Amino acid sequence: MSSNPICAPATPLLPSAVALVRVSGVGLANALAPLLVLPEPRLASLRTLHWDGFRERALVLFFPGPASYTGEDVVEFQLHGNPRLVRRLLGHLATLGVRLAEPGEFTRRALLNGKQDLLATEALRDLIAAETDTQIRLAQARAGAQPDWIAKARGALAPWMARAEAAVDYGEDEGISLNLNDLMLELAPLRARFHVEQARARAARHLRDGLKLALVGRPNAGKSTLFNALAGEDRAIVTEIPGTTRDVLEVRCEWRGLPLRLFDTAGLRDTEDLVERLGMARVGPVLEAADLVLHLWPAQDPGLDPVIRDALAPFAGKTLEIRTFADVAAAPGVAIAAHLGDLDALEAALKDRLLGGLAPDACLGALATDRQGALLDDLAGQLDLLAGLPPGCPPELPASLLQGAWGLLARLTGEDRAESALDALFSGFCLGK
Ligand SMILES: Nc1nc2c(ncn2[C@@H]2O[C@H](COP(=O)(O)OP(=O)(O)OP(=O)(O)O)[C@@H](O)[C@H]2O)c(=O)[nH]1
Ligand SMILES: [Mg+2]
Incomplete structure (x- = not known):
């Protein structure tokens, strides 16, 4: 995806006290030079913007990348909340090469620039759509840090993946074998945790929906x-x-x-x-x-x-x-x-x-969307299959199940960068998010 500058209103296009227009892109100082000199980073500054005969006093904030929401340069304009004036500013930005963003494009860039993971992005969408106090609290809890069990799962799976791969690659020649008993003993707490998280996710899904x-x-x-x-x-x-x-x-x-x-x-x-x-x-x-x-x-x-x-x-x-x-x-x-x-x-x-x-x-912090619930079920299923492997089975079987679990974790957090999941997600976002 390109990082050419984009803009969008972050507030509804309705008469209101203040309207917020956001711009994101690489090197915004140049792109916006005909309109203004960018202020000091992260300090609200009053600027008079001149374009098409308008003379708008706006509060301007500049967040240089990568320490910004999208990871790119971000500029926010707070202007008077007249929808027509906002449209005029967006139109003028277009003449400067700053095009109107697609729904969710700011957040998409944040995701692709590693500013947040897919779980946090989905939580943000839910936070904006939440209708009840419980739904807001649940979404807020998910928008923060990644659930602790994800890092734990990776930590527990990684050494066993390495051992299983070694057994597959060198097993017969070098006498390396995989002890399934030890593997399951060590992964038993993780498997139990997955089952707990499944129950929490089922409940959280009911609360979310x-x-x-x-x-x-x-x-x-x-x-x-x-x-x-x-x-x-x-x-x-x-x-x-x-x-x-x-x-x-x-x-x-x-x-x-x-x-x-x-x-x-x-x-x-x-x-x-x-x-x-x-x-x-x-x-x-x-x-x-x-x-x-x-x-x-x-x-x-x-x-x-x-x-x-x-x-x-x-x-x-x-x-x-x-x-x-x-x-x-x-x-x-x-x-x-x-x-x-x-x-x-x-x-x-x-x-x-x-x-x-x-x-x-x-249910605070539990996975909650259909996508997340389905992946968690697959993840738990993967470990259940591992636990059911007969002793002495070829190492290819546990190796592929461990790989599968690893891949599911990457899909869960969005690290696999699957475009189809992203398209489905961002179609549900509002314009300036
Ligand atoms: N004592 C008592 N009265 C109740 C109770 N629940 C409802 N009522 C009364 O029973 C009557 C019928 O209640 P509604 O809630 O209209 O019953 P409904 O099932 O909606 O009835 P329909 O709309 O006709 O199908 C009313 O006079 C209520 O005050 C209850 O638990 N105890
Ligand atoms: Mg009735």
Whole structure:
């Protein structure tokens, strides 16, 4: 990729107090010379910029490379937040040979110049997209240092890779052999750590993406009451008339550290009411799309209506039974009384089911994207295969598994420089990032 100068607004093109325009490239002092003399590095300086009849007083910051975000020279202009003025400045920069950046191009350069790794880059994207406090905290934790287990894994794998290679290359002639027993003994803590990280990553992925929860059950089961209690606001109409909710209602919220997308649905029953039937027809697609179906079943109901049993049967694997009206009758399992705020059992059940019993804070620093999770699974799989090798197998087998694990670590951190992964990543970035 070339390092010709690029520019972009780093703030939205909307009327605002201040707009930030960023420029990055090698040798910016020359490129920008017609516009200004660059100020002292890292000191905010007021400059008057003249172009096309404009006379803009802007605060200018200069970060000489390589000690900058991208690793190149970076100049930031803070000007008045008029979108038209910002576009005019960008247009003028183009005449100086500073083209408009592609989405994520600043960060792409930071990555290619070794200023940050792929994990940090993905964390940055998540930080900008995060919608809840938990999601922000998780992304921030990932944007910092690389997880410690990556360096540990490299340290543990490297000597064994060397030994395995030596056994492959010189084994028979020189009498060098690989002791699989010793290898697995030494790599056992790493393998265990991978399994721990897999569990953390699964939980972190749920937190990152938010959980789609469908609330279903018979009319008057307390679905809308729970919907409102979790959302922390009075969004759905609640009455004691069965069949109150007809349309699907959706709300995004964070409840007790869990980012949720909740769907309230029409109560399911055999009915002649046309509107109610239309409402019930909308429940199926919600069940399909849900990560987890919460089946609300009043504690006083002895059995299940066949309509509900049939509707939920295809989703048995992702259904959680919740007994509502716990204040009215006793029932085994997860029992709640949402209108009283008695929801601790639900919190425990959700965290158990979705986070494997981990607290949201225990996921800080865990891998979280689909890409990362898949590579971690492959990595753990590689060591599981190693552990399953029969004694006396040819050294080529462990050697290739160790090499494979090494390569997966490089893919994880982006050191393999795979362009396809980068293209997919940066298409999700905003312009000035
Ligand atoms: N005692 C008690 N009453 C509840 C509980 N949950 C809901 N209710 C009451 O039960 C009635 C029905 O509650 P909703 O939340 O509207 O029930 P729904 O499942 O949304 O009903 P539909 O929209 O008709 O399908 C309301 O009067 C609620 O106040 C509970 O746990 N205990
Ligand atoms: Mg309702």
